[in-house]
Amino acid sequence: MKILGVGSGAREHAIAKKLSLSIYNPKIYWIGENKNPGIVRICMKSGGEFIQGSTTDPEVVSSTAKRFNVDFVFIGPEEPNFHAVPDHLERLKIPCIGANRSVALIEMSKAEMRRLQWEYDIPGKLLFQTFKSAEEAYLVLEKYADSLTWLQNVALKPARQAGGKGVKVVEDRQIYLHEEKQKFKSKHVSWLEGYMRGYGDIEDKILVEENVWGPEYTLQCFTDGTTVLGMPMVQDNKNAHEFDIGTETGGMGSISGPGMCLPFLTIREYEDSIRIIGKMVSAIQDKTGKRYHGVVAGQMMLTEVEGPTIIEMYSRLGDPEALNVLHTLKTDLVEVCLAIIDERLSKIRLEFEDKAVVVKAIAPKGYPDNRSLAIGHPVAVDEAKVSEIGCELFWASCNLHEDGRITTAGSRLVEILAEGETLPVASAQIEKAIPYVKLTDGWGLFHRSDIGSEALLKRREELAERVRRLYLYRVEKGTVGKRVDWLPGVGKVDPVSILKNGLRR
Amino acid sequence: MPGIIGFYPFGEGRENWDASRFLYYGLTALQGRGEACTSIALLESESKKINIYKDNTHVEEFYKRLSENKVRGFIGIGQVSPNEDDGLIEVKEPIRLVLAGDGKPGYQGNRVEAFYKLAQRLSTLLTEREDPLDAATQIIKEAGIGFSFVALTEREEMICCRDPFGVKPLEVGAVGFDLGIVSSESAALDVVGAVHSGPIQAGECVVFDPLSIRRRNIPNSESRAYCAFEYVYLARVDSLLNDMPIYNVRERIGEILAEEKEAEGDVVIGIPETALPFALGYSNKTSIPVKLGFMRTGRHIRSALKPTQFERIMGVQLKLNPIKAAVDGKDIILIDDSVVRGNTLKNTVLNLRRKGAKRVHVRVGSPAIISHCPFGTEVPPIDELIGRALSEEEIAEIIGADSFAYLSIEGLLKAIGLPRDRLCLGCFTSEYPNKEVRK
Structure with a gap:
C-alpha cells in the first residue's frame, strides 16, 4: 500500500507516524512546503519519499499522487482544502481524506459557518453580524455604545479563516474604561479591513460575534458524510504566553484524557457536542450537495446561554490537538481511512487508550506576530535525550537542509508530547525535556510551562463548574438560547429574532 | 505594604493601548494599601522613554493634577504607598529602570533605600547577564525575603518577582488576547476587567518582553512565610x-x-x-x-x-x-x-x-x-x-x-x-x- 500525505507541521508528523504503524505496512510519501525532518525520516524508513512543494496547488498534489500511484491521499492542513485539492483528486478518482472546498467552507468562512448554523437552527450558536468595511462595523459598534447590548461585548474576527490571526476579544463592560476600549475596537476593525484586502475569495470582511466565556475544547471527528465518529475531547491553549496572557496563536499546547472527556467536562456535554457537529456536517452537505470525507472538528466552548457552543469549525485535525488523539488511538488509522473512502465508517469502532496526554509547543520568539524575527534560526535538538526522558518530539515549522542543518521556519518549532496517569504528571515530564531544544545562534525560544499543570486545571474546573451551573439553570427554566437587550428610547429588543429576520431577507 | 501594579500589552496594535487609565482604576482599587503617595511610570511608544509621575497624595487627586500634563504610554507600572515620598524608584544607569515595590528587601536602610539598592543591583545584573530571567533569578537569590516588585526597563521588559518565602503578594491576570496585568491584589484585576490567572509563586520571577513571557522558580523555594496581617487586615475582602x-x-x-x-x-x-x-x-x-x-x-x-x-x-x-x-x-x-x-x-x-x-x-x-x-x-x-x-x-x-x-x-x-x-x-x-x- 502507498499513501501520500500533505502538509509539513507537527500534526502531519503525527499523522505520518500513525499511518506508518499500520498493519498494512504502507509506503509513506509526503508533500510539504517545508522539509520536516520527522516526516522525511518516516518516509525514508517506510521506503517512500518526501517531496518539497506546494500543498495548495491541486495540480502539484495530484501529479505527485499519480507519480507514486498512491492508494489514497491524507490532507493535514486546511489551506489545501480551501484551494480545492481534494476536489481535484476526486475528479481524478484518487481517494482522499480531506474536506472538499465546498464543505470546507464551514472553516474557510467563519461568517458562512455561522449563517449556516442559524439557517439550519443548530444548537450552540452565537449572535453575529458581518461587515464589508471597517466604517460600517464601527458605526454599528458605536451606535448604542452606552446601552450594554451584546455589541458591547464582542469578538472581532476576520470573516475568513486567516491563519488564526486577527481575532480580538473586547469586553467593553466597564463604562469607566469605555473610551480606551472603543478606541482600540475602532483601530482593530480598520486593521481587519486592511488585512482582509489580501483575501479576494470572500465578500464579508469583518465578523463581529457575541463574546462568551467558559471552558474551551476541541472535539475532532472522522466522517464519511453519514457517520460521525468522535475522538477524545482535547483542550488547546490559544494564548501565546503563561497565565493565559497574550496573542492568539495556532495553539501553544493541548491536554486530553484520561478517558473521552476532559476532567472538567461531562459525558453529556460530549454527546451534545457530537450531535452539533453531526448536524453541521449534514447541513453543509445539504447546502452544497457535496459529500464530506475526512475530518471535521468543533472548536467549542461550554457557555452559559447555549451550553456546548461552536466557536469555530475545523475541516481537518487540530494542531496540536491531533497529537493527543493520534497518540492514544488504538484502531488502525489506515483502516479508518479506508472506511471513510468506502463510506462504511459506521462499521468501525474507534478505540483509544485511557491515558492523560499533554502536548506543548516550543516556538521561536517572534511567533505569532513578528514571524520575520522567528525565521531562519539554526536548531539543535537532542532527540535521544527527549525520548530517554519519556517524551515524544514532533517536528513542526522548520526546514531540513541538504547538509543536515535544521532552521526555524517562523511558526511553532517542535511539539513535545508526554503521557501519564494524570495531566500534571505528563506536564511535568515535558518540562524536563524542554532544555534539550535549543537555537544555536542565541535567539530565544518560548513555551508555556503551565499547560496541564495542577494550578491551570483547577482554574479550568472552577470555570466549567460556574458556567455549568448557569447553563443547567437555563435548561431547567427553559431559557437556553434566549437573549434580551434594552435600548433606552427604543425599548426591549430580542437580538435573536432580529438576526433571524435579517437572514430571511 | 504598598499596592503595586503593572500593565503590559501584547500583539498587533499593542502601542494603541493607554496604560494610564488602567493604572488609575487599578491603583484606586489598591488604595486601601496606602494613600499618602501615588506614582506611575509610562513607557512611551514612539520615544521608548519612560516618564515618571509622583505626588504625595491619593490616587484621585494625583490624576486630577496629572490631567494637566499630556501623559501617554502603552506599558506602565504604578504604586500607592502609606508613606509620603515613597513612590516608584528610578535607576538611571547602566540600564534605566523604574520599580514599584511592596514590603522591604533585605538591604540596609529604610524601605525606599533598600528598594533603591535592589533596583541598582537589578540594573547592573541586567547588563551582566545575557538573559533577563537570569538577572531576575539572581536578584531573588540575593535580596533576602519580604518583598514583591514590578520593574519596568527601557528595553521594554517588565520584571516581576516575589521573595522566596512569599511574604508579600503578587497576582497575575489577563484581558483577552492582549493584556497582561500584575497586581498586589486580585481585586484590582477584577476592577480593570481582567481575568485572574493566579499568584506569582514564592521565589518566582516572571519576565515580560514584547515577544514572550518567561518564568522561573528559584530551586528549593519550598519555604513559605505568607504575611498573616494581609489575611486579617491589609488585603481587600474581595481579593x-x-x-x-x-x-x-x-x-x-x-x-x-x-x-x-x-x-x-x-x-x-x-x-x-x-x-x-x-x-x-x-x-x-x-x-x-x-x-x-x-x-x-x-x-x-x-x-x-x-x-x-x-x-x-x-x-x-x-x-x-x-x-x-x-x-x-x-x-x-x-x-x-x-x-x-x-x-x-x-x-x-x-x-x-x-x-x-x-x-x-x-x-x-x-x-x-x-x-x-x-x-x-x-x-x-x-x-x-x-x-x-x-x-x-x-x-x-x-x-x-x-x-x-x-x-x-x-x-x-x-x-x-x-x-x-x-x-x-x-x-x-x-x-x-x-x-x-x-x-
Whole structure:
C-alpha cells in the first residue's frame, strides 16, 4: 500500500507516524512546503519519499499522487482544502481524506459557518453580524455604545479563516474604561479591513460575534458524510504566553484524557457536542450537495446561554490537538481511512487508550506576530535525550537542509508530547525535556510551562463548574438560547429574532 | 505594604493601548494599601522613554493634577504607598529602570533605600547577564525575603518577582488576547476587567518582553512565610490571596472568635470596613443578629495606617458615627479588626455609650500586635503597642469596655487554614521567618 500525505507541521508528523504503524505496512510519501525532518525520516524508513512543494496547488498534489500511484491521499492542513485539492483528486478518482472546498467552507468562512448554523437552527450558536468595511462595523459598534447590548461585548474576527490571526476579544463592560476600549475596537476593525484586502475569495470582511466565556475544547471527528465518529475531547491553549496572557496563536499546547472527556467536562456535554457537529456536517452537505470525507472538528466552548457552543469549525485535525488523539488511538488509522473512502465508517469502532496526554509547543520568539524575527534560526535538538526522558518530539515549522542543518521556519518549532496517569504528571515530564531544544545562534525560544499543570486545571474546573451551573439553570427554566437587550428610547429588543429576520431577507 | 501594579500589552496594535487609565482604576482599587503617595511610570511608544509621575497624595487627586500634563504610554507600572515620598524608584544607569515595590528587601536602610539598592543591583545584573530571567533569578537569590516588585526597563521588559518565602503578594491576570496585568491584589484585576490567572509563586520571577513571557522558580523555594496581617487586615475582602478567598478567612475569624471568646449580647456590630465580615461570622455562629452600627463620613480612611495620632483620632471620629437606633439600650458585641495603640477603640466605645449602648464587649479579629514588622509595614514603636503592655482585662478597663478579647494565634491559623511554619506571624509573636531579620 502507498499513501501520500500533505502538509509539513507537527500534526502531519503525527499523522505520518500513525499511518506508518499500520498493519498494512504502507509506503509513506509526503508533500510539504517545508522539509520536516520527522516526516522525511518516516518516509525514508517506510521506503517512500518526501517531496518539497506546494500543498495548495491541486495540480502539484495530484501529479505527485499519480507519480507514486498512491492508494489514497491524507490532507493535514486546511489551506489545501480551501484551494480545492481534494476536489481535484476526486475528479481524478484518487481517494482522499480531506474536506472538499465546498464543505470546507464551514472553516474557510467563519461568517458562512455561522449563517449556516442559524439557517439550519443548530444548537450552540452565537449572535453575529458581518461587515464589508471597517466604517460600517464601527458605526454599528458605536451606535448604542452606552446601552450594554451584546455589541458591547464582542469578538472581532476576520470573516475568513486567516491563519488564526486577527481575532480580538473586547469586553467593553466597564463604562469607566469605555473610551480606551472603543478606541482600540475602532483601530482593530480598520486593521481587519486592511488585512482582509489580501483575501479576494470572500465578500464579508469583518465578523463581529457575541463574546462568551467558559471552558474551551476541541472535539475532532472522522466522517464519511453519514457517520460521525468522535475522538477524545482535547483542550488547546490559544494564548501565546503563561497565565493565559497574550496573542492568539495556532495553539501553544493541548491536554486530553484520561478517558473521552476532559476532567472538567461531562459525558453529556460530549454527546451534545457530537450531535452539533453531526448536524453541521449534514447541513453543509445539504447546502452544497457535496459529500464530506475526512475530518471535521468543533472548536467549542461550554457557555452559559447555549451550553456546548461552536466557536469555530475545523475541516481537518487540530494542531496540536491531533497529537493527543493520534497518540492514544488504538484502531488502525489506515483502516479508518479506508472506511471513510468506502463510506462504511459506521462499521468501525474507534478505540483509544485511557491515558492523560499533554502536548506543548516550543516556538521561536517572534511567533505569532513578528514571524520575520522567528525565521531562519539554526536548531539543535537532542532527540535521544527527549525520548530517554519519556517524551515524544514532533517536528513542526522548520526546514531540513541538504547538509543536515535544521532552521526555524517562523511558526511553532517542535511539539513535545508526554503521557501519564494524570495531566500534571505528563506536564511535568515535558518540562524536563524542554532544555534539550535549543537555537544555536542565541535567539530565544518560548513555551508555556503551565499547560496541564495542577494550578491551570483547577482554574479550568472552577470555570466549567460556574458556567455549568448557569447553563443547567437555563435548561431547567427553559431559557437556553434566549437573549434580551434594552435600548433606552427604543425599548426591549430580542437580538435573536432580529438576526433571524435579517437572514430571511 | 504598598499596592503595586503593572500593565503590559501584547500583539498587533499593542502601542494603541493607554496604560494610564488602567493604572488609575487599578491603583484606586489598591488604595486601601496606602494613600499618602501615588506614582506611575509610562513607557512611551514612539520615544521608548519612560516618564515618571509622583505626588504625595491619593490616587484621585494625583490624576486630577496629572490631567494637566499630556501623559501617554502603552506599558506602565504604578504604586500607592502609606508613606509620603515613597513612590516608584528610578535607576538611571547602566540600564534605566523604574520599580514599584511592596514590603522591604533585605538591604540596609529604610524601605525606599533598600528598594533603591535592589533596583541598582537589578540594573547592573541586567547588563551582566545575557538573559533577563537570569538577572531576575539572581536578584531573588540575593535580596533576602519580604518583598514583591514590578520593574519596568527601557528595553521594554517588565520584571516581576516575589521573595522566596512569599511574604508579600503578587497576582497575575489577563484581558483577552492582549493584556497582561500584575497586581498586589486580585481585586484590582477584577476592577480593570481582567481575568485572574493566579499568584506569582514564592521565589518566582516572571519576565515580560514584547515577544514572550518567561518564568522561573528559584530551586528549593519550598519555604513559605505568607504575611498573616494581609489575611486579617491589609488585603481587600474581595481579593484572593495565595489562592485563598480573603472573605472566607475573615468570616471564619468571626466564627472562631465566637467559639473562643463568647460574650453575651443582643447585637453584633462590626467596625467598618474591615471588621464587617468578622461580625457576620460571629453572628452566623451565635445566631445573635448583626446590625449596622456606624455610618461613615467622608472618604474611606484606613485608620490603623494614618501617620499621626491626631489624624488617627480625627479619622475615626469622622468615619464612625454610631447609629443610635441600632445600639440604644442594647448589649453590644463590638468586633474590631486589630488593635494597635487602643486610642481609636476607646473613642468608639465612648461614642457607643453616648448613643445608649448598655454593655459593650469588644472582640478583636486578630491576636495582639506586640512587635515590629521587618518587611516595611509601619508599626508604631513597641512601647506604644497596647497589646504588648497590657492584659486583656487592663485593656477593657482602659477603653471602657465590659470585656475585651483577642483572637488566639491558634484561632488565626485555623481561620487561614495554614500551619504556623507557612506564615509570618512576626507582629503577633516577635518570631520571624528567618533568623537574621533586622531589628
